Amino acid sequence: MSPKSSMFVRVEFLRVIYVGVDKLVNSEFEEPNTDMDAIYITILLVLLLVTIGLVLGIDRIGEDR
Amino acid sequence: VDAGTRFAFLALLILAAVIACAKPLGQYIANVMEGRATFASRLGGPLERLIYRVCGTDPSQEMTWAQYAIALLVFNLAGALVIYGLQRLQLWLPLNPQKLAGVSADSSFNTAVAFVTNTDWQGYSGESTMSYLTQMAGLTVQNYLSAATGLAVAVVLIRGFIRHSTDRIGNFWVDVTRSSLYLLLPLSTVLALVLVGQGVIQNFDSYKTATTIEKLTFDNPKTDAEGNAIKDDKGNSVTESVTTQAQTLPMGPVASQESIKELGTNGGGFFNANSAHPYENPTTLSNVLEIAAIFLIPFALTYTFGRMVGDTRQGWALMVAMLVLFAALATTAFVSEQNGNPSFAQNGVDNQETSVQSGGNMEGKETRFGIAASALFAAATTATSCGAVNSMHDSMTPMGGFVPLFLMQLGELTPGGVGTGIYTILIFAILGVFIAGLMIGRTPEYLGKKIEAREMKLASIFILTTPMVVLAGTAIGVVTLGGKAGVSNPGAHGFSEILYAFTSAGNNNGSAFAGLSANTKFYNVGLGIAMWLGRFWPIVAALAIGGSLASKKRIPVTEGTMPTHGPLFIALLIGTILLIGVLNYVPALALGPVAEHFMLFQGN
Numbered sequence: 166m167s168p169k170s171s172m173f174v175r176v177e178f179l180r181v182i183y184v185g186v187d188k189l190v191n192s193e194f195e196e197p198n199t200d201m202d203a204i205y206i207t208i209l210l211v212l213l214l215v216t217i218g219l220v221l222g223i224d225r226i227g228e229d230r
Numbered sequence: 231v232d233a234g235t236r237f238a239f240l241a242l243l244i245l246a247a248v249i250a251c252a253k254p255l256g257q258y259i260a261n262v263m264e265g266r267a268t269f270a271s272r273l274g275g276p277l278e279r280l281i282y283r284v285c286g287t288d289p290s291q292e293m294t295w296a297q298y299a300i301a302l303l304v305f306n307l308a309g310a311l312v313i314y315g316l317q318r319l320q321l322w323l324p325l326n327p328q329k330l331a332g333v334s335a336d337s338s339f340n341t342a343v344a345f346v347t348n349t350d351w352q353g354y355s356g357e358s359t360m361s362y363l364t365q366m367a368g369l370t371v372q373n374y375l376s377a378a379t380g381l382a383v384a385v386v387l388i389r390g391f392i393r394h395s396t397d398r399i400g401n402f403w404v405d406v407t408r409s410s411l412y413l414l415l416p417l418s419t420v421l422a423l424v425l426v427g428q429g430v431i432q433n434f435d436s437y438k439t440a441t442t443i444e445k446l447t448f449d450n451p452k453t454d455a456e457g458n459a460i461k462d463d464k465g466n467s468v469t470e471s472v473t474t475q476a477q478t479l480p481m482g483p484v485a486s487q488e489s490i491k492e493l494g495t496n497g498g499g500f501f502n503a504n505s506a507h508p509y510e511n512p513t514t515l516s517n518v519l520e521i522a523a524i525f526l527i528p529f530a531l532t533y534t535f536g537r538m539v540g541d542t543r544q545g546w547a548l549m550v551a552m553l554v555l556f557a558a559l560a561t562t563a564f565v566s567e568q569n570g571n572p573s574f575a576q577n578g579v580d581n582q583e584t585s586v587q588s589g590g591n592m593e594g595k596e597t598r599f600g601i602a603a604s605a606l607f608a609a610a611t612t613a614t615s616c617g618a619v620n621s622m623h624d625s626m627t628p629m630g631g632f633v634p635l636f637l638m639q640l641g642e643l644t645p646g647g648v649g650t651g652i653y654t655i656l657i658f659a660i661l662g663v664f665i666a667g668l669m670i671g672r673t674p675e676y677l678g679k680k681i682e683a684r685e686m687k688l689a690s691i692f693i694l695t696t697p698m699v700v701l702a703g704t705a706i707g708v709v710t711l712g713g714k715a716g717v718s719n720p721g722a723h724g725f726s727e728i729l730y731a732f733t734s735a736g737n738n739n740g741s742a743f744a745g746l747s748a749n750t751k752f753y754n755v756g757l758g759i760a761m762w763l764g765r766f767w768p769i770v771a772a773l774a775i776g777g778s779l780a781s782k783k784r785i786p787v788t789e790g791t792m793p794t795h796g797p798l799f800i801a802l803l804i805g806t807i808l809l810i811g812v813l814n815y816v817p818a819l820a821l822g823p824v825a826e827h828f829m830l831f832q833g834n
Contacts, residue, residue, distance in 0.1 A: 202314075202318065202335055205336065205338070206311070208759070209311070209314075209339070209342075212759065212762045213304070220300060220303075223688065226684055226687050
């Protein structure tokens with residue numbers, strides 16, 4: 166890929182990201198509910214952390230073997 | 231030919247075909263997962279190496295069980311976030327000819343968790359909710375990756391028996407790549423093409439509108455702004471009469487999703503009616519192929535297990551235990567459905583099978599499939615972690631509905647999902663030899679590995695997590711307003727609807743007693759959490775058991791070693807599975823399908 170093509174790809178990539186962020190910020194959703202997105206993504210992260218906690222906790226099981 | 235003969239013939243035909251494939255396919259899976267050269271690896275080798283290079287994976291770098299578990303968890307969380315984002319942003323993304331709006335946040339959360347956990351619970355109606363891009367790039371991709379995840383965990387547990395004195399159990403990225411690239415992708419491509427040949431659609435067209443010859447008038451349930459059914463003071467749904475001559479025919483890339491839906495024991499349908507929809511399951515042959523596809527990999531994995539541990543008799547023993555349990559429960563479902571509702575006979579209605587009527591309980595079933603093929607599909611889909619349906623389980627007789635419920639509650643190990651079935655039954659085998667060891671006063675051992683306190687504690691976590699999730703979720707569902715609001719049938723059947731929903735979510739099945747209105751915040755969040763815990767907590771425990779076994783030394787087989795390939799062990803294993811299942815769930819089952827069964831026969 167030539168430097169010119171490479172630059173074109175990068176600019177296009179940034180443009181797509183910008184358009185997406187712009188739409189989110191300007192709330193083209195039917196209702197401004199990005200708060201709800203934050204809540205559900207947080208629930209997912211909490212579920213992940215709790216399960217990783219199980220991984221770390223399990224290492225202590227059976228120390229009395 | 232009566233329905234009983236058709237059922238027996240259909241079941242034997244499918245099981246014989248699947249068992250015949252178990253040896254060659256199981257051998258092939260063992261070769262793929264152990265990195266031996268196969269015809270597929272010669273073709274796909276460059277692509278596999280490219281994937282490793284792009285992802286920065288060193289395939290020779292093996293992981294400890296904890297590293298493996300964390301890689302698995304982070305990978306699945308990333309998958310959930312991608313599906314969530316695709317649903318929320320689908321209006322602005324391509325391949326959305328119907329301009330379907332972004333999915334609500336709570337439904338997106340539920341669906342994201344459902345598809346990464348191999349549950350594929352669907353609180354939404356696919357054709358009116360999901361764009362083609364969401365279906366393909368989100369849901370179908372996860373159908374592959376969630377099945378590959380299950381297979382990876384199974385292989386780790388098997389490696390625990392093979393390896394000794396090591397803390398390395400494999401590389402998660404390599405296991406997922408190999409199983410996707412060399413097993414799931416080729417098989418599902420072939421099946422998709424066969425299904426297209428049978429009439430399953432595969433296109434990106436916008437929906438078609440057909441004008442029907444007759445005007446159709448029907449009662450349409452009224453819903454509120456959130457899509458919940460509006461009910462009157464007596465709790466009955468409020469309907470409005472609608473007359474139309476227009477019929478919308480949904481389109482889409484169905485075959486490519488349908489094939490992996492069955493082969494990966496995922497179950498998430500492209501359409502709301504799932505495999506009862508003629509575009510997903512158009513013919514008798516496609517129905518047979520779909521049932522066989524559900525069974526294909528789980529049964530083959532028993533041979534893979536035997537092959538990898540160096541004694542194929544061990545794998546056959548597990549398969550026999552699976553078959554015995556499945557045959558008994560599937561037959562119960564068929565007999566219950568064919569006997570139908572006793573109230574018909576009590577009121578003088580002829581409900582016997584004759585040459586001009588099927589008899590039995592045909593409510594919620596496709597006439598083109600009938601009772602035999604519907605009962606067999608219902609048992610197959612819940613004996614595995616599939617959850618696809620070709621009939622409505624909510625309309626089954628109480629004992630007919632009991633069967634799918636109980637098959638899930640046993641842990642979905644007859645033969646279970648892709649990977650999940652074999653690792654679940656192996657943990658029951660560990661529990662079985664432990665119980666036998668207690669009875670005869672010897673240290674339990676299985677396949678040359680001592681089963682000690684650590685393994686039993688981990689097995690307890692594995693076995694108890696799901697019942698805790700299911701029973702606690704059901705209890706919350708029946709006492710809260712949010713839980714009760716979704717019930718369409720009060721009484722014992724309503725309890726069964728909630729119990730079924732949490733059983734399906736906790737066991738990662740995905741089928742439903744669809745009378746329950748589950749696309750509400752309560753069920754979207756509650757079932758989402760149940761699906762995550764029911765999937766990943768047992769997986770963590772299974773990986774830990776694999777790691778623990780791999781670190782042990784092998785012990786030699788002596789005269790005192792209990793054989794684990796004979797009838798005695800098979801009986802012990804079946805007894806252990808039934809004992810755990812019954813102890814966990816009998817009280818709940820008594821309040822649901824069992825109570826409903828007795829009410830039905832009393833004429834209530």
